[in-house]
Amino acid sequence: xxxxxxxxxxxxxxxxxxxxxxxxxxxxxxxxxxxxxxxxxxxxxxxxxxxxxxxxxxxxxxxxxxxxx
Numbered sequence: 001x002x003x004x005x006x007x008x009x010x011x012x013x014x015x016x017x018x019x020x021x022x023x024x025x026x027x028x029x030x031x032x033x034x035x036x037x038x039x040x041x042x043x044x045x046x047x048x049x050x051x052x053x054x055x056x057x058x059x060x061x062x063x064x065x066x067x068x069x
Contacts, residue, residue, distance in 0.1 A: 025059075
């Protein structure tokens with residue numbers, strides 16, 4: 001159990017070190033597609049390490065065709 005938690009922490013640290021906020025957002029959506037129906041935006045923004053305003057901009061741009069995909 002300790003090893004599993006360490007690997008999860010290591011993955012999260014790598015995300016912050018090497019991925020942009022947009023990439024972290026995409027990964028979160030891939031892992032938990034229904035997260036926006038269950039969790040407040042402020043909590044999601046905090047988890048991603050960004051402000052709510054930045055999250056709103058990312059979400060708006062993500063809805064436009066071929067923005068991040």
